[in-house]
Amino acid sequence: MIEVYIDGASAGNPGPSGAGIFINNNGVVERHSIPLGYMENHEAEYHALIKALEICVASNYQVVSFRTDSQAINQAIEKKFAKKKYGVLLYEALKLSDQLELFFVKWIPSIENKSADELARRAIRLNKDEHEKDC
Template sequence: MIEVYIDGASAGNPGPSGAGIFINANGTIDKYSIPLGVMSNHEAEFHAFIHALEICLEKGYDGSLVSFRTDSELVNKAVEKEFVKNKLYSPLLERALHLSKKMDLFFMKWIPSAENKAADELARQAIKKNETGEQTTS
């Protein structure tokens, strides 16, 4: 099973934002800290999810059981219901659903923030990288 922890963060709302993605693929750990520019925290959460889906598809995880973990209730509920009230997020949700349907075994679970510290730290690092345009993966 592939476990993917995602988080989006903003310094201000809107403000400089970042995506943090922590992937545990059967013991192999990958970390991503992606600067997103200026946006709201909710937008950053959706972008983190979209980036994580794209990474998983690029890595060929589409045939594996992939479990996404997020502390964003908005993103989790939007994916579960395939609907979001705020029309600003509709295109982001549509993109995320399109990508998630390319996976054979896709699962998303809401987790408390305390269980998402690795992705949160990566997202906060990404906020600082907005000034340099740097992106970190490991």
């Protein structure tokens, strides 16, 4: 089973944001720091989920266990429901998850999600670096 740790972070709410994705594929580790642009923290969490699912689908992973420190993401997946604009993002995530043989999400405390958190914070810095180049 492939374990996927995800985290979305924003420097401000809203602010420059990033997704951190840490994948353990039977001892082979993948790390992804993905700048997301300017958004709210909860929105960044959903985008981290979507980006991780896109990676899993593109890599043809079939049995995946996601870990998140976002209770909102965990509950939305369990209930298959999210309020307001997050409903569209949840729908996109659920469509991607349907392409996997087995997909589930487990909530973990932030202390257990440090790798994904560090990657998300790195993505924020990358986001800021890209913005400064454009100015």
